[in-house]
Amino acid sequence: MAKNSLTLESVRHSLIRQEDSIIFSLIERAHFPINSPTYSPSHVSNSFSGPLLRFVVKETEALLAKAGRYANPEEHPFFPEDLPPSVVPPHNFAKFLHPPAASININKDIWDTYINKLLQLFVAPGDDGNYASTAASDLVCLQALSRRIHYGKLVAEVKFRESPQEYEPAIRAKDRDTLMKLLTFEKVEEAVMNRVAKKAMMFGQEVTLNKDGNHEKYKVDPSVVSRFYGDWIMPLTKHVEVEYLLRRLD
Amino acid sequence: MAKNSLTLESVRHSLIRQEDSIIFSLIERAHFPINSPTYSPSHVSNSFSGPLLRFVVKETEALLAKAGRYANPEEHPFFPEDLPPSVVPPHNFAKFLHPPAASININKDIWDTYINKLLQLFVAPGDDGNYASTAASDLVCLQALSRRIHYGKLVAEVKFRESPQEYEPAIRAKDRDTLMKLLTFEKVEEAVMNRVAKKAMMFGQEVTLNKDGNHEKYKVDPSVVSRFYGDWIMPLTKHVEVEYLLRRLD
Numbered sequence: 150m151a152k153n154s155l156t157l158e159s160v161r162h163s164l165i166r167q168e169d170s171i172i173f174s175l176i177e178r179a180h181f182p183i184n185s186p187t188y189s190p191s192h193v194s195n196s197f198s199g200p201l202l203r204f205v206v207k208e209t210e211a212l213l214a215k216a217g218r219y220a221n222p223e224e225h226p227f228f229p230e231d232l233p234p235s236v237v238p239p240h241n242f243a244k245f246l247h248p249p250a251a252s253i254n255i256n257k258d259i260w261d262t263y264i265n266k267l268l269q270l271f272v273a274p275g276d277d278g279n280y281a282s283t284a285a286s287d288l289v290c291l292q293a294l295s296r297r298i299h300y301g302k303l304v305a306e307v308k309f310r311e312s313p314q315e316y317e318p319a320i321r322a323k324d325r326d327t328l329m330k331l332l333t334f335e336k337v338e339e340a341v342m343n344r345v346a347k348k349a350m351m352f353g354q355e356v357t358l359n360k361d362g363n364h365e366k367y368k369v370d371p372s373v374v375s376r377f378y379g380d381w382i383m384p385l386t387k388h389v390e391v392e393y394l395l396r397r398l399d
Numbered sequence: 400m401a402k403n404s405l406t407l408e409s410v411r412h413s414l415i416r417q418e419d420s421i422i423f424s425l426i427e428r429a430h431f432p433i434n435s436p437t438y439s440p441s442h443v444s445n446s447f448s449g450p451l452l453r454f455v456v457k458e459t460e461a462l463l464a465k466a467g468r469y470a471n472p473e474e475h476p477f478f479p480e481d482l483p484p485s486v487v488p489p490h491n492f493a494k495f496l497h498p499p500a501a502s503i504n505i506n507k508d509i510w511d512t513y514i515n516k517l518l519q520l521f522v523a524p525g526d527d528g529n530y531a532s533t534a535a536s537d538l539v540c541l542q543a544l545s546r547r548i549h550y551g552k553l554v555a556e557v558k559f560r561e562s563p564q565e566y567e568p569a570i571r572a573k574d575r576d577t578l579m580k581l582l583t584f585e586k587v588e589e590a591v592m593n594r595v596a597k598k599a600m601m602f603g604q605e606v607t608l609n610k611d612g613n614h615e616k617y618k619v620d621p622s623v624v625s626r627f628y629g630d631w632i633m634p635l636t637k638h639v640e641v642e643y644l645l646r647r648l649d
Contacts, residue, residue, distance in 0.1 A: 154552060155497045156425075161498060166430070169426070169606075169618075170427060170430070173423040173426070173427065173602075176423070177423065180416070180420070199467055201487065204462075204465075205462065206468060208462040209462065212455065212458040212459065213455070213531045213532075213535060215454075215535060216451055216454060216455055216531035216598075217530060217532065218529075218531035218532055218535075220528075221528070221529055221532070224532070236447070237451065237531075240528030240530075241528070242528060256635060274556070278470075278471070278490030279471055279490070280466065280467060280487065280490075281463045281466035281468035281487075282463075282468055282469045282471070282474070284466060285463060285468075294632070295559055323511070323587070329603065340608060343608055344501065344606065344607070344608050346607055347608065348606045351602070351604070352423075352601070352602050354601070355415075356419075356594065356597055356598045356601055357594070358590060358594050358597065360531055360594055368419075384594055
């Protein structure tokens with residue numbers, strides 16, 4: 150599907166698909182205990198300063214940047230400063246978004262939310278020494294969350310194209326509250342929260358051959374996944390949508 | 400659980416848990432089309448020679464090695480040559496395996512099997528330009544497969560400790576065929592193949608709120624996952640088990 154034929158339907162389909170990725174990544178991260186030295190600036194080395202997670206994410210992003218990852222406008226680095234340029238032949242990604250979209254990157258908020266609020270809600274206490282693998286696993290979570298939340302740019306563009314007259318007055322007035330109201334559909338959000346809980350049950354159960362899984366214990370608590378969506382993922386996505394719309398007439 | 404208290408039960412539990420990781424990683428990879436330039440030596444850059452996948456895996460392993468990943472004897476790099484040393488404080492991983500185990504690394508076989516045999520069986524044709532993200536996704540698959548297959552070392556050690564007298568004659572005679580027979584339980588393998596197919600259905604369905612998913616279309620064909628296990632993953636695991644046992648009395 151060419152990106153210029155994006156519709157609200159196709160954008161929603163991608164958001165639903167991305168729920169799977171987010172839940173898989175959380176389940177995989179929950180396989181390790183919290184492993185707090187991964188996040189501690191005191192567990193450092195002479196070779197790099199700051200927490201191990203920062204080192205792993207920054208260095209991985211640098212090599213993926215060389216490999217061309219951030220040429221896709223749907224990908225957003227956590228450390229955009231000093232990223233090396235791509236060294237592979239450029240791919241012609243469809244230009245669907247209004248150009249000022251490129252300046253929107255709320256990964257700092259996503260990082261802080263993930264480390265300081267989400268992690269302790271779905272990961273068990275403990276330390277098994279696998280800090281590098283834990284950091285690699287966190288990176289997959291962070292990338293999936295970042296991709297979903299910044300997908301708000303595409304959501305906003307599709308909604309704007311469907312009825313520009315509905316958004317233009319609030320955009321011109323820089324009226325964030327009205328834009329937020331226009332972008333909020335409580336019924337839809339409720340359905341998302343229910344669906345991700347159901348997915349956390351399906352994907353996080355112990356599948357056995359004899360019965361339909363162990364319905365008492367899930368690898369990540371479905372109500373926690375629901376809460377992530379309700380309290381953070383959807384609000385941050387709408388924040389991106391509002392920021393995008395505010396620049397839409399520039 | 401301390402690694403010195405590993406039992407056949409706990410090892411089997413880990414293998415079952417790793418099935419989830421492998422299936423999640425395949426489903427995530429299947430989100431991209433084949434994206435063949437990722438594997439092509441001709442889609443190169445002046446900054447590195449060889450396919451993009453090789454660059455991404457090699458560079459990621461180098462940074463994870465610095466972060467201490469390969470201090471865990473359960474992790475095996477695909478490019479062990481010239482890996483930089485860890486720069487973080489060493490963690491005291493339990494020493495459960497017989498020391499010669501460290502010399503067993505069949506990642507070259509796993510790499511070749513994955514690229515040349517498995518990929519085209521579960522990934523759609525096409526090219527969406529996301530080669531860096533595709534390579535990152537392949538790396539997660541490769542790591543999950545490598546971890547599972549090399550877990551054969553732990554399986555073999557547990558089995559050996561349970562009944563050394565059963566294995567010693569074949570080990571001393573370097574009799575691979577007998578060892579392979581001793582390690583093969585057709586009923587167990589059949590159960591694994593059925594369970595992974597069921598998991599591929601559970602994890603790869605489209606979960607909706609109204610019904611129990613779309614049972615006609617899965618993100619990765621469950622029979623293909625079953626075949627991966629029967630034709631490659633279990634045989635390669637047993638190959639590791641045999642190699643391990645052959646060194647067990649050194």
